[in-house]
Amino acid sequence: xxxxxxxxxxxxxxxxxxxxxxxxxxxxxxxxxxxxxxxxxxxxxxxxxxxxxxxxxxxxxxxxxxxxxxxxxxxxxxxxxxxxxxxxxxxxxxxxxxxxxxxxxxxxxxxxxxxxxxxxxxxxxxxxxxxxxxxxxxxxxxxxxxxxxxxxxxxxxxxxxxxxxxxxxxxxxxxxxxxxxxxxxxxxxxxxxxxxxxxxxxxxxxxxxxxxxxxxxxxxxxxxxxxxxxxxxxxxxxxxxxxxxxxxxxxxxxxxxxxxxxxxxxxxxxxxxxxxxxxxxxxxxxxxxxxxxxxxxxxxxxxxxxxxxxxxxxxxxxxxxxxxxxxxxxxxxxxxxxxxxxxxxxxxxxxxxxxxxxxxxxxxxxxxxxxxxxxxxxxxxxxxxxxxxxxxxxxxxxxxxxxxxxxxxxxxxxxxxxxxxxxxxxxxxxxxxxxxxxxxxxxxxxxxxxxxxxxxxxxxxxxxxxxxxxxxxxxxxxxxxxxxxxxxxxxxxxxxxxxxxxxxxxxxxxxxxxxxxxxxxxxxxxxxxxxxxxxxxxxxxxxxxxxxxxxxxxxxxxxxxxxxxxxxxxxxxxxxxxxxxxxxxxxxxxxxxxxxxxxxxxxxxxxxxxxxxxxxxxxxxxxxxxxxxxxxxxxxxxxxxxxxxxxxxxxxxxxxxxxxxxxxxxxx
RNA sequence: GCCUCUGUAGCUCAGUGGUAGAGCAACCGCCUUGUAAGCGGUAGGUCGUCAGUUCAAUCCUGACCGGAGGCCCCA
Numbered sequence: 001x002x003x004x005x006x007x008x009x010x011x012x013x014x015x016x017x018x019x020x021x022x023x024x025x026x027x028x029x030x031x032x033x034x035x036x037x038x039x040x041x042x043x044x045x046x047x048x049x050x051x052x053x054x055x056x057x058x059x060x061x062x063x064x065x066x067x068x069x070x071x072x073x074x075x076x077x078x079x080x081x082x083x084x085x086x087x088x089x090x091x092x093x094x095x096x097x098x099x100x101x102x103x104x105x106x107x108x109x110x111x112x113x114x115x116x117x118x119x120x121x122x123x124x125x126x127x128x129x130x131x132x133x134x135x136x137x138x139x140x141x142x143x144x145x146x147x148x149x150x151x152x153x154x155x156x157x158x159x160x161x162x163x164x165x166x167x168x169x170x171x172x173x174x175x176x177x178x179x180x181x182x183x184x185x186x187x188x189x190x191x192x193x194x195x196x197x198x199x200x201x202x203x204x205x206x207x208x209x210x211x212x213x214x215x216x217x218x219x220x221x222x223x224x225x226x227x228x229x230x231x232x233x234x235x236x237x238x239x240x241x242x243x244x245x246x247x248x249x250x251x252x253x254x255x256x257x258x259x260x261x262x263x264x265x266x267x268x269x270x271x272x273x274x275x276x277x278x279x280x281x282x283x284x285x286x287x288x289x290x291x292x293x294x295x296x297x298x299x300x301x302x303x304x305x306x307x308x309x310x311x312x313x314x315x316x317x318x319x320x321x322x323x324x325x326x327x328x329x330x331x332x333x334x335x336x337x338x339x340x341x342x343x344x345x346x347x348x349x350x351x352x353x354x355x356x357x358x359x360x361x362x363x364x365x366x367x368x369x370x371x372x373x374x375x376x377x378x379x380x381x382x383x384x385x386x387x388x389x390x391x392x393x394x395x396x397x398x399x400x401x402x403x404x405x406x407x408x409x410x411x412x413x414x415x416x417x418x419x420x421x422x423x424x425x426x427x428x429x430x431x432x433x434x435x436x437x438x439x440x441x442x443x444x445x446x447x448x449x450x451x452x453x454x455x456x457x458x459x460x461x462x463x464x465x466x467x468x469x470x471x472x473x474x475x476x477x478x479x480x481x482x483x484x485x486x487x488x489x490x491x492x493x494x495x496x497x498x499x500x501x502x503x504x505x506x507x508x509x510x511x512x513x514x515x516x517x518x519x520x521x522x523x524x525x526x527x528x529x530x531x532x533x534x535x536x537x538x539x540x541x542x543x544x545x546x547x548x549x550x551x552x553x554x555x556x557x558x559x560x561x562x563x564x565x566x567x568x569x570x571x572x573x574x575x576x577x578x579x580x581x582x583x584x585x586x587x588x589x590x591x592x593x594x595x596x597x598x599x600x601x602x603x604x605x606x607x608x609x610x611x612x613x614x615x616x617x618x619x620x621x622x623x624x625x626x627x628x629x630x631x632x633x634x635x636x637x638x639x640x641x642x643x644x645x646x647x648x649x650x651x652x653x654x655x656x657x658x659x660x661x662x663x664x665x666x667x668x
Numbered sequence: 669g670c671c672u673c674u675g676u677a678g679c680u681c682a683g684u685g686g687u688a689g690a691g692c693a694a695c696c697g698c699c700u701u702g703u704a705a706g707c708g709g710u711a712g713g714u715c716g717u718c719a720g721u722u723c724a725a726u727c728c729u730g731a732c733c734g735g736a737g738g739c740c741c742c743a
Contacts, residue, residue: 108672217738218671225740229671232738260735264679273716273734329743361743395669398741490743514743541743578700605699606706613704627702639703647702 003048006055014054021045022054023201031239032056033200034067041067043133043198059205059239069094070169071131071200072121072211072237077101078181078191079120080233083113089193090150090221090230093169097247098236102219104150105231109216117233118213125208128184129191131199133177141176141194150221151194163222170194210244211237253504259553260401262561266618268569269402278399278406280549285569288598290552292567294387297411297436297544304432306385306413311365313389317355322522323364324458326357328491334358334393362388363516363541366414367523370537375527380537381417381425387548388412402553409548416525416537419466425540426474426513433498433511433544434478439665440555441564442510444501446481450488457491458518467515468494492518493541502558510551514541562619562641564667565658572658573615574601575639577608577627584631585624588651595659599624612639621668622658640668 005014005025016024022035023044034044034057041063048054057064073092080087080103090102109117136144138155145151154170156162162171171194179199181191200206214234221227238244255261263269268286275281282290298308317336320326325333334357341353359365366384375382389409398404417425434445449472452464475482475496489495495514499507516539519525529535545551555567565571572592574585585601592599602611608625615623623639629648630636636654637647649657661668 110672215737216672219739220670223740225670229739231671234738271734277734325743332741332743363743392743395741397669397671397739399735404742492743575703577702580700605697607699607701609701609703610705611703616704623703625703629702637702643703645703 001048001050003051004053006053011053016048019047021047022056025054026056028205030056031059033059033064033205034198041198043131044201046133046198065239066094067198067200068206068239069099069237071203072206072235073099073101074131074179074181074191074193074195074199075121075124075203075206075211076117076213076233076235077103077193078124079117081191082120083116088150089148090232091154091168091170092193098214098234100232100234102150102221102230102232104228108218108231109233114213114216114233118211118235121211121213121235122208124181124190125203125206125211127190128202128204129181130184130202131197132180132182132189133197133199134180135175135177138176141178144178144192145194148194154194168222169196171196206237207240209241210239211235212244212248250504254506254557257504257557257560258401259403259556262556263401266561266569268556271401276406277396278394278404280402280405280407286552288569289563289567290548293440293545293548293552293555294411296439296566298387300432300436300439301385301413304383304428306383309366309369309384309386311362311369311386311388312359313391314356314358315365317357319364319368320357320359323361323367323519324491324522325360325364328456329360332392332394333360334391358391359388360390360392362386362390362410362412363414363519363539364523366412367519367525367539370414370416370525371523375416375537377418377527377529377535380527381415381421382537383413383415385411385413402549405547405549408550410543411545411548412541412543415540415542416520416527417540418535419538422515422538422540423470423473426470426515427477429513429540429542430474430478430496433513433542436544437498437500437510440551440567441558441665441667442500442502442554446483446499446507447475447478448483448485448488448497448499448509449475450485450490450495450497452489452494453487453491455487457489459492463517464494467517471496471513471515490514492516500554502554503560506557508554510546510554511544512542512546515539516541559667562621564665565621565661566663566665568619568621569598570600570618570620571597571662572599572622572624573611573618573620574599575608575611575615575623575625576601576603577625579603579605581626581628581631585626585636588624588626588636588654591651592655592658595655597655597658597662616641621661624654 001016001018003014003016005012014025026032035042036055036057037052041057059068077089077092084105086106088104092101141155154163154168155176177196178192179195179197180189183190212235214236216231216233218229219232221230236247238247266285267283269280269282271280317326336355336357338353338355342351344350369384387409391407394404394406399406415425451468471494493514493516495512497509498511500510501507520536520539525537526534527537574589576582576585582601582603589599589601612623619641621641625637625639633648635648635650637645638649639645
């Protein structure tokens with residue numbers, strides 16, 4: 001039998017005996033763990049047919065990793081059922097960097113269980129069980145899965161319909177299949193699972209020293225709050241021990257940079273219990289970083305033609321009735337304060353009173369500014385900007401440091417323009433956004449276009465189509481990767497969001513740009529056109545930082561606390577060799593302060609080595625050390641954060657070097 | 669909101685059914701020092717809050733308030 005074997009860009013004709021599989025073409029050492037036959041991923045041992053086109057799936061490729069991890073999930077499930085025979089199987093898909101498997105168990109997993117499961121997984125891997133695929137009819141499956149109620153639900157034993165969800169690897173193929181794990185020595189079937197596959201040929205393809213059971217947690221069955229709570233076992237699997245190790249190192253690096261941890265270590269902010277969950281207070285050093293971030297943003301917005309406004313934090317409910325927020329998002333708002341009501345002694349209402357709400361968004365306020373007087377087409381585009389503080393009643397379980405807070409300040413602007421102005425406005429806006437983010441030190445971006453969610457939207461199809469198309473065109477002009485987020489838009493319009501990668505490769509959603517055809521109608525916004533007729537403007541919502549707090553957290557993690565000099569709360573630490581040199585450094589500090597440099601001199605009675613250690617731990621960009629030699633030469637000695645040094649630098653040169661690093665916003 | 673875990677000094681953490689300790693930080697001394705921790709001393713906690721069990725609770729139980737990891741959510 002002849003097949004076409006594709007390897008990279010080359011292809012050749014392979015001659016194989018009838019009934020052979022891709023395993024003949026790709027031995028274990030090749031690293032291929034599955035095959036693509038005529039465009040479909042299948043098991044390596046799936047029989048080939050005359051004329052098939054075959055290529056291998058490498059264990060390190062995205063598809064290969066998914067197969068490896070999905071197979072590891074099966075091993076984890078088998079291990080769990082060996083140890084806890086009453087555990088009922090849920091689903092077990094591969095995920096980014098690992099896999100999970102869900103179980104219905106009487107007791108939640110304990111740390112000892114996780115250790116035991118990992119050990120048992122290694123035993124199973126060592127026993128080289130073959131993953132053997134078997135097609136079954138629905139009736140056969142129902143009989144065979146009688147002891148697995150959740151698997152029965154997946155094949156629709158109760159509802160008659162299979163569950164269709166990309167995370168559900170069990171079903172969704174053209175036929176139902178069960179994978180048997182067959183012991184290499186005895187030929188006995190040790191374990192079986194409903195699964196559409198494919199899998200690695202046998203468990204020894206999963207490197208036993210490159211798997212790890214990570215944690216467990218509760219999760220709703222199929223992600224539905226109304227369904228049972230399952231115990232989810234998370235694990236990870238990699239092609240090699242080294243890759244597992246570097247993944248674990250990545251996790252520990254991420255932990256070290258956690259903004260919540262750095263926030264207290266560097267004395268930047270805290271979340272006092274007395275204030276409440278999700279509400280941050282910024283300390284002086286955090287305040288400096290924040291102020292510098294804001295100042296630079298404000299300056300750039302001024303240059304870009306934005307006008308600055310200010311609006312209150314609370315408002316009567318009527319405003320959010322008008323905007324629709326009370327209809328759509330009252331769950332996310334703090335409950336109202338009912339004010340000004342008066343009652344007669346018998347309880348009869350004497351005076352009605354009103355509900356006041358903390359604002360969860362600024363746009364309705366800005367709309368009121370727009371409509372405070374008649375507007376002319378000559379004023380458009382009108383760009384209203386505000387560092388607007390908003391309050392959202394996030395569910396208690398989702399609050400997370402500065403990235404998911406209950407009170408935060410948006411760098412929020414609303415642009416009112418005509419339909420003709422919209423494409424140009426979107427283009428310059430994207431240029432502006434990306435340029436500004438680059439100035440803060442982020443450089444690796446992709447864009448995401450979120451489209452209409454038919455369940456949750458207002459407005460006509462035509463409006464959505466036009467707005468979405470304009471956003472797409474603007475996004476495509478940036479020559480960045482554009483990802484489609486189908487159905488991810490807000491109820492009032494489609495959006496582009498800018499996703500930025502940080503220093504260790506994690507992506508964060510930064511800026512959002514949303515076109516809105518709805519609020520102008522709800523607020524009856526109008527301007528007078530050149531022909532004297534009333535026209536309705538289009539509105540664009542945009543925030544670059546998202547929120548200042550969130551952006552602060554992203555930068556803090558991106559830089560691991562070692563801010564570039566322009567953002568660093570303390571830019572220079574003066575370190576005297578002994579007390580005798582304090583005055584000398586104070587004199588230099590005076591000069592530097594007159595150049596706008598944030599410098600402090602450590603005049604404590606610690607030793608100089610200790611002062612260096614302290615400044616290093618505080619991640620101060622420049623340490624200026626002075627002793628007798630420096631005083632004699634009218635110079636200072638630099639120590640940089642990376643430990644390198646430069647001695648005997650003339651004071652004027654030192655000032656130049658530091659001032660220029662600040663002015664150019666470079667990292668050092 | 670749901671599940672599991674968790675809460676001792678400013679920070680990191682020990683510890684016990686008979687009301688508590690260490691290191692660092694702070695404060696006070698001594699030392700006067702050339703590139704990541706000098707030495708000594710002092711002070712600091714109603715053991716998250718409120719109930720319950722007990723002769724006795726920081727420890728056991730419950731509720732509440734924080735926090736962590738997930739789930740759901742994220743305008």
